[in-house]
Amino acid sequence: MKNKLSIALLAFSTLLATAAMATENGPKRYNIAEHGAVGDGTTLNTKAIQAVIDECAKKGGGTVVIPKGAFLSGAIFLKPGVNLEIQQDGILRGSQNIEDYPKSMRRIEGHSEPWRAALVNGDKVDHLHITGKGMLDGNGEPYWKLFYSRRSADRTTTNLSVERPQLTFIQNSKDVLIQGITFHNSGFWNLHLYRDQQVTVDNCRFEAPHGAVPNDHAPSSDGIDVDSSQDITITKCSFSVGDDDIALKGSKGPFAMQDKDSPPVERIHIYDCVFEAGGGIMTCGSEATIVRDVDIKRCTTTGPTVLRLKLRPDTPQQYENISLDDITINGPGVVILSVAPWTQYFDLKGQAPPTSLVRNIKLSNIKGTGGSLGIVKGNDGTTFEDITLKNFNVTLKNADYDVSKFKAPKLDNVVINGTSVKAPQSSTAK
Numbered sequence: 001m002k003n004k005l006s007i008a009l010l011a012f013s014t015l016l017a018t019a020a021m022a023t024e025n026g027p028k029r030y031n032i033a034e035h036g037a038v039g040d041g042t043t044l045n046t047k048a049i050q051a052v053i054d055e056c057a058k059k060g061g062g063t064v065v066i067p068k069g070a071f072l073s074g075a076i077f078l079k080p081g082v083n084l085e086i087q088q089d090g091i092l093r094g095s096q097n098i099e100d101y102p103k104s105m106r107r108i109e110g111h112s113e114p115w116r117a118a119l120v121n122g123d124k125v126d127h128l129h130i131t132g133k134g135m136l137d138g139n140g141e142p143y144w145k146l147f148y149s150r151r152s153a154d155r156t157t158t159n160l161s162v163e164r165p166q167l168t169f170i171q172n173s174k175d176v177l178i179q180g181i182t183f184h185n186s187g188f189w190n191l192h193l194y195r196d197q198q199v200t201v202d203n204c205r206f207e208a209p210h211g212a213v214p215n216d217h218a219p220s221s222d223g224i225d226v227d228s229s230q231d232i233t234i235t236k237c238s239f240s241v242g243d244d245d246i247a248l249k250g251s252k253g254p255f256a257m258q259d260k261d262s263p264p265v266e267r268i269h270i271y272d273c274v275f276e277a278g279g280g281i282m283t284c285g286s287e288a289t290i291v292r293d294v295d296i297k298r299c300t301t302t303g304p305t306v307l308r309l310k311l312r313p314d315t316p317q318q319y320e321n322i323s324l325d326d327i328t329i330n331g332p333g334v335v336i337l338s339v340a341p342w343t344q345y346f347d348l349k350g351q352a353p354p355t356s357l358v359r360n361i362k363l364s365n366i367k368g369t370g371g372s373l374g375i376v377k378g379n380d381g382t383t384f385e386d387i388t389l390k391n392f393n394v395t396l397k398n399a400d401y402d403v404s405k406f407k408a409p410k411l412d413n414v415v416i417n418g419t420s421v422k423a424p425q426s427s428t429a430k
Contacts, residue, residue, distance in 0.1 A: 014093055028062035029085075030055065031063070032071065033036035041093065046074040046100060056082045066090040066134060074100025075117035075165070078125050086134030086181060094165060094187065095120040095139040100369020101165040107194045107227065109160060110252040111289030112261065118169035118192070125170065131179045138167045140187035140208070140218060148214030158345060159220050164188040174198050182207065189222040195263070196229040203236045210242040210277040218242040223250040223278065225249050228262040238274040244286075245304050246270060248294070252287035252315050254351035264290035275301040281327070284319055285310025291317075302331040305374070306366070309358065310342030314380045316354035319361070327366045332397055334370030336363070341379050359385035366391070372398040373416070376409065389414050 033039060035055075036048040051062070053076060056062045061081025068089040074097070078084060086092060090184035095101075101116040108115045116282045119136060122128055143164040151157040164187040170176060171194040185191040190206050193199055194299060206223035209216050221242040226232050227249040239245040251259035265288065275281050281301055284291045288310075306327055309319055329336065339358065356379065366389075373396065378384060399417045414421045 001146070028056065028059060029065055030062060030239055031065045031067055033067050033069065037071055039067070039071045041070035041072060043072060043073065044095060044100070045071050046095070047075065049073055049076050053077070053079060053082055060425040066092050066132070072260060072328045073119065076120060078120065078122040078128065080125055082125075083129040083131070084120070086132035086136070088133040090132065090134035091137050092119065092135070094139045094167070095141045096139055096161050098165070104385065106169070107261070110249065110262070116163050116165050118166035120168045121401040122170045122173060123364070124172045125137070125176070128170065128173060128176045129179070130168070130181060131177065135182040135184050136167050137184045138186035140164070140185045143187035144212070144218050147219050152214075164220070166190070166192050168192065171195055176200070176426065177202070180205055182206070183223070185218065186221055188220050189225050191223070192225045192227060193229050193232065194227040196232070198231045199229065201234045203238060205237065206239045206241055206245070206298040207420045208241045210240065219352050222247050226268060228265065230263070230266045233269040233271070234273065235271045235368065236273065236274065239278050239304070241278045243279055243282040245275050245280060247283045247286065248291045249287050250291070251346060252289070252312060254314055254316070254349055254354055256315050259289070262289060264292060266293050270296040271298055273299045275304040278304045280305035280308035280338065281324070283308040283310065285312060286315065289317060291322075292320045294322040296327070298326045300328040300330060301334055303333055305335045305338045306359075306417070307337055307339070307363065309339040311340065311356055311378050311382055312346055313340050313345040314348045316357075317356040320357065320359045322361050324363045326396060327363070329366065329368035329370040329394065332369070332371055334368065335372055335374040337376055338368065338372035338395070339376040339378070341377070346415070353379065353381050355381040355383065357383050357385070358387070361386070362388045362390065364390040367393050368394045370397070372396055388412065392416065
């Protein structure tokens with residue numbers, strides 16, 4: 001009996017030793033509050049947090065933890081092998097001093113120029129995880145007020161006329177997971193993904209004021225900007241922002257197709273998301289060239305447009321293979337389609353107007369109550385092919401189907417306000 005007990009104790013001791021060794025040799029965790037950061041909402045922690053990131057990277061990687069508290073910081077730069085966890089009631093809050101976000105050459109609005117870093121930055125950080133139930137707070141109100149003040153004084157003021165930091169900028173990275181985080185009050189775009197592949201954004205919230213301009217509105221507070229990236233999945237997220245909810249971006253201008261820094265946006269999957277405020281479930285075109293193979297399913301909008309395609313008169317654009325299925329609309333202002341010329345700040349640079357192509361667009365199983373069917377109309381050089389509306393059962397405040405506003409789509413079982421709508425035989429709309 002004693003021998004059996006001894007053997008059992010030896011086995012248990014070995015198990016404990018093995019577990020301890022696995023813990024010791026496994027991924028390390030670095031709580032920033034245990035390394036000099038102060039979560040009082042006023043102490044600037046940029047150097048302390050960056051030092052923890054650097055130490056974590058130097059020692060082989062692991063997870064940098066933002067615990068409960070409000071940790072004020074300027075731009076921080078993640079490194080390969082370093083993950084970020086923001087715990088429940090933990091806040092990484094952006095500084096309101098623009099000088100806390102250094103400038104470097106980087107991608108912004110379809111080109112590269114010296115621009116301010118985001119609050120959280122990552123370059124070539126394959127396998128990065130940004131997770132937790134905490135918050136990234138852009139603390140962006142002063143940046144919004146400055147933008148509107150400048151624009152009030154000079155109506156030619158553009159987005160890039162006033163320096164504002166994004167919340168998160170991840171570029172040149174593969175196999176990235178962003179999960180559980182609340183993105184709050186960004187000074188500019190919330191999450192910018194540039195030249196990334198295999199990114200999942202899961203169960204995150206994106207929020208910024210979207211009321212009256214200028215006092216209750218965050219300009220350019222896009223939720224997610226998918227820029228020149230492939231194989232991106234966005235699932236179970238919610239959006240309530242002052243600009244585009246999910247924007248697919250690339251290059252712009254008459255030479256956009258020659259931009260080697262902007263590969264096509266491809267294989268984008270958007271599932272089970274809720275859109276409360278913003279420009280649209282999915283928008284293409286403020287700067288975009290080739291966008292294809294987009295799949296959107298089981299989403300609900302209470303305000304944003306269902307599908308928004310901006311057609312720039314200065315850019316050769318190609319939007320194709322875009323499918324939206326099982327979409328619920330539930331708001332008096334919801335527009336189902338906004339496919340139309342986008343003439344804000346365009347520049348032909350002395351070139352002839354380019355041609356564009358929109359093809360294989362399908363909206364199916366759309367239901368609920370909204371404002372209008374919207375518009376499908378292009379520039380003189382726009383060609384439309386195979387736009388299909390199938391299995392609609394919607395109640396709309398404006399039920400008119402104005403042929404002059406539509407490049408005639410294929411209609412299959414489209415019911416508006418209880419009446420079946422038939423497609424016209426032809427249309428002169430462009």
